[in-house]
Amino acid sequence: MKEFRVSVLVTFYNQEKYVDRTLQSIINQKTDFGVKIIVGDDGSTDGTCLKVREWIDKFPDQIELYVMDRNPGKQISGFRASRNRLKLLDYVETEYFIFLDGDDYYCYNYKLQKQVEILDDVANKDCIACCHNTDMLYEDGRRVTVTNAKIKERKYGPKEYWQKLYFHTDTLLTRRCVIEKIDKRLLENNFNDNLITFCFLQQGNLYYIPESWTIYFQTGDGIWTSGKEVVNHIRNMFLYDLCNKINPKMKKETDFRFASTWMxxxxxxxxxxxEDLGLFNVEAIDKKMDNSLKWINYRDIKFSSKLALCLKAVWKSKRKILLHIISDIYGVTLKRFLYERQK
Structure with missing residues (x-):
């Protein structure tokens, strides 16, 4: 048995039909080290857990399963998904770890080997994670690459990434040392997607590889794709408030990234x-997310507060447009312009 160096943290909820494909793609990985598979099931009511246990019977030393209880009453899927991910971090004992959603899968058998080699390289000791491109696969067979092909292979720092880039969270092979830095109480209900990447970025750079090595399956059942418009934008405002709590020194970059959410x-x-956002309101109060709280209660806040909030939204959007115009006038890219301003 090879020593385990990587843990793949797989999250499932009622995804029985995807279990075999997802787990097989991990088992297929060609590595000179062991790969641990830690499955977190969010209380599935179909045959997901039964399927996973069939895999455990085949690989008892390699696969673990942890099932979350489901309490009665209304629950927010994104909050539960966050708690599921955070709980899995408690079981990580390997040098590196990576998340994988239950309906996604790996499409390159040397993916983990390549990523570990990059992070093992002493020249990349400043990188907290290694990531790569991914393809979105739709149920009708369409396949679309997520990250622009012009984004080159190299290291990307926190501010540069947060200004305009997006690498899918499930591609980030990350050093275990980040786990102890995560504020689990603050993030308990919002540790999803972009906020995960933002947390990791506080500990170092990202090394990016432009090849697509994973498939991001589009079923329409995801936290964002299955949500209502108002709920989705409130979720993003949660991220805005939380990012400013995690690192207020990156407020300019966070303002820029979430300008469209404000608009x-x-x-x-x-x-x-x-009335439709009761649980979100409770969360905003609990985590002291002031901007989110004002938007949730926009109907009932004072006129002066409404005016201030609207002007704030307009300013954030216009500021982003203004920066684009300035960068065009000076003949430089927006990314470079912002970087030069911060030196």
Whole structure:
């Protein structure tokens, strides 16, 4: 038995039909080290757990399963998914780990080997994670690459990434040392997608590889794709508030990244009904997310507060547009322009 160096943290919820494909893609990995598979099931009511246990029977030393209880009453899927991911971090004992959603899978058998070699290289000791491109696969067979092909293989720092880039979270092979730095109480209900990457970025750079080595399956059942418009934008405002709590020194970059969220909430402000967002309101109060709280309760706040919030949204959007114009005038890319301003 080879020594385990990587843990793949797989999250499932009622995804019985994808279990075999996902786990087989991990088992197929060609490595000179062992790969641990730690499965977190979010209380599935179909045959997902039964399927996983069939795999455990085949690989008892390699696969573990942890099942979350489901309490009665209304629950928010994104909150539960976050808790599932955070719980899996408690079981990581290997040098590196990586998340994988239950309906996604690996399409390159040397993916983990290549990523470990990059992070093992002393020249990349400043990198907290190694990531790569991914392809979205739709149920009709369409396949679309997520990250622009012009993004080159190299290291990307926190500010540069957060200004304009996106690498799918399930591609990040990450050093275990980040786990102890995560504020699990603050992030308990929002440790999803972009916020995961932002947390990891606080500990170092990302090494990016442009090849697509994973498939991001589009079923329409994801946290974002299955959500209502108002809920989705409130979720993003949660991320905005939380990112500013995690690292207020990156507020400029966070403002830039979430400018469209501010404008979308401004656009739909009259459709926001606080009665429909009760659990989100509780979360915003608990985590002291002031901007989110104001948007959730926009209907009921004072006129002066409404005016201030709307002006804030307009300013954040116009500021982003202004920076684009300035960069065009000076003949430089926006990314370079922002970077030069921060030196």
């Amino acid at each position: 979308e909430l401004l656009r739909i402000r009259r459709t926001i009904n606080p």
